[in-house]
Amino acid sequence: MTPLRALIAFTVLLPLTTLSADERVNPTAPQMSRPNIVWLVSEDNSVHYLKMYSEHGADTPHIAAMASQGLTFNHAFSNAPVCSVARTTLATGCYGPRIGTQFHRRSVEVPMPDGLKMFPESLNEAGYYTANNNKTDYNATAGKNVWNDSSKKATWRNRETGQPFFYMQSFPICHESSLHFTAKQMASEKTEHDPNHVFVAPYHPATPTFRYTYARYLDRMTQMDEQVGAVVEDLTKDGLLEDTFIFYFGDHGGVLPRGKGYAYESGLHVPFVVRIPEKWQHMIDREPGSRVNGFVSFIDFGPTVLNLAGVTVPSQVDGQPFLGPGVTHDDVDAHDEAFGYADRFDEKYDLVRTLRKGRYEYVRNFQPFNFDGLQNNYRYNMLAYQEWRTSYQAGKLNAVQRHFFEARPAEQLFDIESDPYETKNLANDPQFADVLLDMRNRLTSRVKSMPDLSLYPESILAEEAFKNPVNFGQDHKAEIAQLVDVANLSLVPFNEARSGMESALGSPDAMTRYWALIVCSSQGAAAREFVPAAQKLATDDSNGLVQVRAAEFLGLIGAADPQPAIMDALKKSTSAIEAGLMLNSVTLLRDGKPGYKFSIEESILSPAMQKNDTVRRRLEYLSP
Numbered sequence: 001m002t003p004l005r006a007l008i009a010f011t012v013l014l015p016l017t018t019l020s021a022d023e024r025v026n027p028t029a030p031q032m033s034r035p036n037i038v039w040l041v042s043e044d045n046s047v048h049y050l051k052m053y054s055e056h057g058a059d060t061p062h063i064a065a066m067a068s069q070g071l072t073f074n075h076a077f078s079n080a081p082v083c084s085v086a087r088t089t090l091a092t093g094c095y096g097p098r099i100g101t102q103f104h105r106r107s108v109e110v111p112m113p114d115g116l117k118m119f120p121e122s123l124n125e126a127g128y129y130t131a132n133n134n135k136t137d138y139n140a141t142a143g144k145n146v147w148n149d150s151s152k153k154a155t156w157r158n159r160e161t162g163q164p165f166f167y168m169q170s171f172p173i174c175h176e177s178s179l180h181f182t183a184k185q186m187a188s189e190k191t192e193h194d195p196n197h198v199f200v201a202p203y204h205p206a207t208p209t210f211r212y213t214y215a216r217y218l219d220r221m222t223q224m225d226e227q228v229g230a231v232v233e234d235l236t237k238d239g240l241l242e243d244t245f246i247f248y249f250g251d252h253g254g255v256l257p258r259g260k261g262y263a264y265e266s267g268l269h270v271p272f273v274v275r276i277p278e279k280w281q282h283m284i285d286r287e288p289g290s291r292v293n294g295f296v297s298f299i300d301f302g303p304t305v306l307n308l309a310g311v312t313v314p315s316q317v318d319g320q321p322f323l324g325p326g327v328t329h330d331d332v333d334a335h336d337e338a339f340g341y342a343d344r345f346d347e348k349y350d351l352v353r354t355l356r357k358g359r360y361e362y363v364r365n366f367q368p369f370n371f372d373g374l375q376n377n378y379r380y381n382m383l384a385y386q387e388w389r390t391s392y393q394a395g396k397l398n399a400v401q402r403h404f405f406e407a408r409p410a411e412q413l414f415d416i417e418s419d420p421y422e423t424k425n426l427a428n429d430p431q432f433a434d435v436l437l438d439m440r441n442r443l444t445s446r447v448k449s450m451p452d453l454s455l456y457p458e459s460i461l462a463e464e465a466f467k468n469p470v471n472f473g474q475d476h477k478a479e480i481a482q483l484v485d486v487a488n489l490s491l492v493p494f495n496e497a498r499s500g501m502e503s504a505l506g507s508p509d510a511m512t513r514y515w516a517l518i519v520c521s522s523q524g525a526a527a528r529e530f531v532p533a534a535q536k537l538a539t540d541d542s543n544g545l546v547q548v549r550a551a552e553f554l555g556l557i558g559a560a561d562p563q564p565a566i567m568d569a570l571k572k573s574t575s576a577i578e579a580g581l582m583l584n585s586v587t588l589l590r591d592g593k594p595g596y597k598f599s600i601e602e603s604i605l606s607p608a609m610q611k612n613d614t615v616r617r618r619l620e621y622l623s624p
Helices: 003-012 061-068 083-092 119-125 183-188 208-237 278-283 298-308 329-333 383-393 399-405 430-449 458-464 469-475 477-491 494-505 510-540 544-556 563-572 576-591 613-622
Strands: 036-042 070-077 129-133 165-171 244-250 272-275 290-297 337-345 348-357 360-365 411-415
Touching: 036 208, 061 070, 061 208, 061 244, 061 272, 070 337, 083 119, 083 298, 119 129, 119 165, 119 298, 165 208, 208 244, 208 383, 244 298, 290 298, 290 329, 290 337, 337 430, 348 430, 348 576, 360 430, 383 399, 411 430, 430 477, 458 469, 458 576, 469 477, 477 494, 477 510, 494 510, 510 544, 544 563, 544 576, 563 576, 576 613
Parallel strands: 036 165, 036 244, 070 290, 129 165
Antiparallel strands: 070 272, 244 272, 337 348, 348 360, 360 411
């Protein structure tokens, strides 16, 4: 270990290694009747950056050692590609769009579903000591007893002698912010991985900036592994290693551009290893050193911990255990599906749902005109993001590299085995028509049965749903299903969709009109015959979001200047959340094609509305 790495590892683990002997639990205490469980969570990394999963990844010998004494999961998925949504999914065992926790950062902290507690609280009530060092980042209201200690000083060593514990530690060394370096730093700070020999994903330009960014991130993987190893060493010194299940995993996908914040494999597919203690090997229907091909998702992690601890798994969760009593090898391997969701990331809105089944991933872009590279202030702190966009604007990218800055298809289908970087959309390939239809139907069924609250705009949910999101969803399940049917008119040729679109545009229900206009934008120039209807809705509709969606359609196809209608809607809006969504359309229409020179003054919104995080971020970017 280099002196720098040793210092980093020592610093991160200081709360665990500086306690006096009197403060520590006696390591010779009698063995416990229930296992300890430890979660070691690296921030912002997908399977693509560890050699255990990819030949192009970094060596992680400490994690590999755990894998040799346990299990490596080949198909582990975060359900969301960003921290607050992913971590809330972990804590609740529930799909975010069902319980109202799908937006990052939250505009409203929602309550937990009736009768459900975050799983560490259930462990606490069952006698476990629960400690978190130290990230939480929940979008739902945590109970008072979720953690005995959640702080930078949290440790298992503060429990009562012999008490079983659940301990979670996050490793921010590989967080996105670690790649917010300057050009001066890039020139002066050398990396241990050679930038000239790193692999660059085909959707990235292989420029010196991207190569350096990859190399710097691979260095972070190595350093993170050393920090993980130091925690394992502390468990060993305390005589606890063979009483403790250790989960290592990434909290969502990797942070190179098109990773974190994007519902592709690079944003959802995470490394996951479980070290199995000798004492509890009998609970696991696998041989140590095995690789597991069955699919597991973050909704399953909490139920699995409860099952290992002998605590009843609540009926309100969406996940199921994949280890422990009652779980067989065949049970897990038979599961080959993972559901993903991407909504708002800070000020950048999107609405994407994914279904990975077997070798295929199906991506449903409900608003495909919201291109991936749309401005997100935090993302674009990274030099690689900045250079990627500049290269696109200068016409220096190939077709695969340009896709990030252009409108997407409403649905995409990728064969992950032959196309691991998802660059070849098979949705229009007749050879895959049956696969596409099956995946489309499966995802549609999931969204309807959930039901998925995001068929309503976030501002509507904040006003009407977030006091009890689950009950709201059940009460509006039929309406949500109808909105899904309208939204799915984007998936068929315009001639097949025309009648349904016409009916929806004339609906007395504002949300039906709202989705009909999104379908118009998705269909693009093919829907030009609805320009007169859209012009009337842009000027006369009583719903501001309908006005904006109408103007957005008109602007995207170049049929009319969208500015008057959008500015009118912004001036009339009394909801900061609604205004944030409107400003997303402004950013799209200004930065995308054909491009409009909006003049946005902060004074258009009240001081109170400007305090909203989404609004503030957009105004920082849009204001002259």
